Amino acid sequence: xxxxxxxxxxxxxxxxxxxxAISYAGEIARQMGTSATAVVIGNASDEDMKxxxxxxxxxxxFLKNDKLNTLEPGVYTSILAQAAKSCEAKVVIISYxxxxxxxxxxxxxxxxxxxxxxxxxxxxxxxxxxxxxKCFSGKGLTDVVVNAEVKVIAITPNSYKLNTGTGxxxxxxxxxxxxxxxxxxxxxxIKKSSGKVALTEAEIVVSAGRGMKGPENWGMIExxxxxxxxxxxxxxxxxxxxxxxxxxxxxQTGITIGPNLYxxxxxxxxxxxxxxxxxxxxxxxxxxxxxxxxxxAADYGIVGDAFQIVPQLVEAVKRLKAAHN
Amino acid sequence: MKFLVCIxxxxxxxxxxxxxxxxxxxxxxxxxxxxxxxxxxxxxxLEIKEALGGTVTVINVGGAGTEPNIRKALAIGADDAIxxxxxxxxxxxxxxxxxxxxxxxxxxxxxxxxxxxDYNGAQVAGMLAEILGMPGVTVATKLDIAGTQATxxxxxxxxxxxxxxxxxxxxxAQKGMAEPRIPNMRxxxxxxxxxxxxxEAVASEMHTASVAYELPPAKQACKMxxxxxxSELVDLLHSEAKVI
Ligand SMILES: Cc1cc2nc3c(=O)[nH]c(=O)nc-3n(C[C@H](O)[C@H](O)[C@H](O)COP(=O)(O)OP(=O)(O)OC[C@H]3O[C@@H](n4cnc5c(N)ncnc54)[C@H](O)[C@@H]3O)c2cc1C
Numbered sequence: 001x002x003x004x005x006x007x008x009x010x011x012x013x014x015x016x017x018x019x020x021a022i023s024y025a026g027e028i029a030r031q032m033g034t035s036a037t038a039v040v041i042g043n044a045s046d047e048d049m050k051x052x053x054x055x056x057x058x059x060x061x062f063l064k065n066d067k068l069n070t071l072e073p074g075v076y077t078s079i080l081a082q083a084a085k086s087c088e089a090k091v092v093i094i095s096y097x098x099x100x101x102x103x104x105x106x107x108x109x110x111x112x113x114x115x116x117x118x119x120x121x122x123x124x125x126x127x128x129x130x131x132x133x134k135c136f137s138g139k140g141l142t143d144v145v146v147n148a149e150v151k152v153i154a155i156t157p158n159s160y161k162l163n164t165g166t167g168x169x170x171x172x173x174x175x176x177x178x179x180x181x182x183x184x185x186x187x188x189x190i191k192k193s194s195g196k197v198a199l200t201e202a203e204i205v206v207s208a209g210r211g212m213k214g215p216e217n218w219g220m221i222e223x224x225x226x227x228x229x230x231x232x233x234x235x236x237x238x239x240x241x242x243x244x245x246x247x248x249x250x251x252q253t254g255i256t257i258g259p260n261l262y263x264x265x266x267x268x269x270x271x272x273x274x275x276x277x278x279x280x281x282x283x284x285x286x287x288x289x290x291x292x293x294x295x296x297a298a299d300y301g302i303v304g305d306a307f308q309i310v311p312q313l314v315e316a317v318k319r320l321k322a323a324h325n
Numbered sequence: 326m327k328f329l330v331c332i333x334x335x336x337x338x339x340x341x342x343x344x345x346x347x348x349x350x351x352x353x354x355x356x357x358x359x360x361x362x363x364x365x366x367x368x369x370x371l372e373i374k375e376a377l378g379g380t381v382t383v384i385n386v387g388g389a390g391t392e393p394n395i396r397k398a399l400a401i402g403a404d405d406a407i408x409x410x411x412x413x414x415x416x417x418x419x420x421x422x423x424x425x426x427x428x429x430x431x432x433x434x435x436x437x438x439x440x441x442x443d444y445n446g447a448q449v450a451g452m453l454a455e456i457l458g459m460p461g462v463t464v465a466t467k468l469d470i471a472g473t474q475a476t477x478x479x480x481x482x483x484x485x486x487x488x489x490x491x492x493x494x495x496x497x498a499q500k501g502m503a504e505p506r507i508p509n510m511r512x513x514x515x516x517x518x519x520x521x522x523x524x525e526a527v528a529s530e531m532h533t534a535s536v537a538y539e540l541p542p543a544k545q546a547c548k549m550x551x552x553x554x555x556s557e558l559v560d561l562l563h564s565e566a567k568v569i
Contacts, residue, residue: 010482070486073451084362098480101439101462105451110415114532117446131535136350137442139342148532184460188476189487198483204569228569244457246501247485252338252442253361253500261568272338275442278541282566284558285547295547300561304552316556320563 003029004089007038007052007060007157011069014048015201016162017095019055023163025093025153026056027122038169039060039083041076042069046171050189053169055162061086063174071099075232077106079176084111086174089150090249094121096154097200113150117201120159120279124268132157137252137275145243156279157201158258193247202231204261207277211287211306215243220310233257235267251276266306269294276297286310326371326470329432331423331449332363332398333413333441334391344538350443359394359528362438363402365503369468370436371506377470380404382432386413386422392521399548400508400516403508411526414534416444421529427457435495438462444535448495458491466501473541489532515550 005025007018025036038057040049042064049060061083068075080103092107094100096118108115116131120141124130129146132152168282199205206225212218218232225232230250239249250257252272258279265286267273274297277283286296288305295301302309336342337356345351346516359367370381371554383398386409395406411421426437440447447463454461465484467478473492478485480499508516550558562569 001545015482065448069553072520073454073463077413077455097482098464099482101447101469103463105420106414106455106461107446109452110531115416115446115448116450133445134541135535135538136336136342137338138541139340140350141345141541142535142559143446143532143537145536146532147455147534148530179332184448185462185488185490187486190481190484191478191486192484200482240482249500261562261566263419275338282562284562297544298547299545299566300545300558302550302552302555302558309552310556312555313559316559318569319556320559320569324388 001035002031002087002089003091003093004037004080004084004087005036005057005093006100006103007040007057008095008097009040009042009044009193012043012045014044014052017097017157017201018110018158021095021155022052022057022161023054024122025159026163028091028093029056035059036086037083037089039080039174041079048166049171051169054165054167056165057169060169060171061174062128062171063176065178067178067183070182070190071102072185073102073106074184075178075182076103076108077312078182079174080107081110082176083174088298090150092150094152095253097162097173100154101310104152107133108152111150112148113152114146114148115152115154116144116146117154119153119155122160134279138278139275144206156258158260160278173212193244198230199233199248199255200210200257201230203259204228205233205259206230206263206265207233208238208265209267212238217307218244221312223314224263224310224317227314227321235273263293265310267294268292268296326374326377326428326434327377328374328381328431329427329435330338330363330367330370330381330383330403331435332367332383332385333360333438333443334385334387334394335360335441337441337446338442342540344540347538349380349538357391357394357528359398360441361505362498362500364441365500365502366436366438367398367401367403368503368506369498372468372503375470382407384426386411386419388412393535395521396516397508399521400512401506402512405520406456407522407524409524409526414447415531416446417452418529422526423449424453424456425527426524427453433492434470435493437495437497439497439499447497450495454495455492457495459494460496462488462490463497464494464499466499468502469498469543488498514517532554
């Protein structure tokens with residue numbers, strides 16, 4: 001009766017959000033007096049799979065098949081369902097990533113379970129099973145009780161700390177028969193985004209708005225991002241005017257992110273913008289208008305001209321990095 | 326081609342959220358809109374219908390209070406509407422209601438928004454696909470249909486993926502799929518007479534319940550740094566906030 005966790009990988013590599021999901025599953029398993037079993041679909045190395053033990057997975061059920069290196073939601077669901085049956089899982093943990101959003105609802109229905117998507121913390125109670133999540137695009141919090149026997153939790157990336165233990169997970173191949181007709185969603189092409197750091201996974205995000213006046217002024221934004229090892233983002237009008245690509249647009253109608261550090265430069269802080277970034281752990285605002293609403297949501301602020309401040313910031317970050325290398 | 330577009334009724338994006346006794350949203354003074362992602366889905370359905378022919382039906386699970394927004398969807402261009410008369414308290418319940426309608430009416434393409442901006446669950450599309458045994462694509466930024474095949478671009482971590490699948494299917498719309506339309510005068514006039522069927526809910530389980538609500542903890546006051554001492558910010562981020 002273990003806790004099952006889907007260990008998502010990208011081209012065979014695990015990322016931090018997977019380690020978080022395993023740590024989260026491991027802790028719930030500990031509270032329930034059982035163990036966590038991870039499921040890996042695709043081509044991760046044995047080494048990397050064993051290392052999932054560090055985060056709290058006692059066992060890894062894996063399925064290597066080149067046809068399953070990209071997501072097929074129905075098939076991934078069948079594999080997870082089979083794994084859940086084999087270890088009689090009553091709790092299933094999935095990362096609330098794009099892949100997680102595709103499969104969590106399906107696995108919940110398949111197992112006749114209840115789903116909490118976008119959980120932000122451990123269950124506040126196991127009986128009744130209660131999990132906290134955000135609602136109203138970050139403007140509220142709600143406690144959701146799962147009444148069904150099987151509980152499926154999709155955990156928001158960057159909201160649960162990593163468990164760093166020792167130990168290796170035991171590996172076990174899953175016997176799953178894939179028929180050609182099962183692959184209903186066929187991958188044709190992968191378009192990787194141009195940014196060096198993917199926005200949804202970035203720990204630091206440097207974001208800029210209409211205050212930058214025009215696309216020609218983004219050099220300093222990119223320099224700051226590079227100095228910090230950050231991803232770049234932008235406000236909606238900036239993407240709408242074509243100053244920056246659409247995949248950088250954060251907010252209510254764009255991407256939702258929750259990095260450790262969000263630096264907003266020349267962005268007014270409209271409520272729709274805040275909806276996409278309010279989960280950030282620390283927010284820095286640089287704006288020439290002391291009355292800009294963003295300062296109310298910020299931890300640190302500088303009132304001033306971005307064109308003066310950002311280059312100085314780049315130099316200061318470089319000095320800090322040099323001093324600590 | 327028969328489209329079914331699922332629309333939910335949500336507080337406007339600028340709403341200040343107030344909870345009544347921490348039991349749920351206090352609706353006083355709240356303006357409700359069609360969920361913005363659902364509007365994107367609706368617009369794309371209309372564009373494809375205009376190019377290839379067919380019908381676009383909108384469906385909402387909600388009380389009579391959602392009808393103004395259902396009429397708005399008709400004004401934007403949907404041909405007819407269905408309202409399932411029940412409070413949409415759990416995503417599975419909603420998906421189960423819509424699935425019933427799909428089983429009876431045989432739609433080719435079922436669209437939702439990528440998530441509703443009230444509960445941010447991103448659940449209904451995936452659940453519908455599973456209940457109906459259909460292929461599904463979530464967080465789709467492009468949708469094209471030729472014959473019985475669809476080509477869809479979806480958001481993946483670190484980029485986009487183009488996939489193909491056969492009709493019928495379920496997809497959830499992300500920004501980029503279409504630019505929402507504003508209803509014109511003629512649309513508003515004809516919307517009044519377009520059919521809106523009200524159906525009673527079928528019995529279904531509810532697997533989850535939101536039992537308590539609260540506002541997020543208030544932020545501490547913002548620490549201001551002088552524009553003449555920019556490096557102080559970097560020091561604070563390093564030694565105090567420990568994020569760089
Ligand atoms: C339904 C709906 C959905 C929306 N969704 C989103 C969304 O997802 N994301 C989003 O971002 N917006 C969204 N918006 C738009 C949002 O309401 C704001 O209009 C938008 O966020 C403003 O972008 P901005 O801050 O870049 O521009 P502005 O509001 O024009 O602000 C520019 C800021 O730059 C500052 N500035 C100017 N010059 C300088 C300088 N030299 N140095 C420093 N600062 C300077 C100004 O003081 C100002 O605060 C949505 C709106 C609606 C109605």
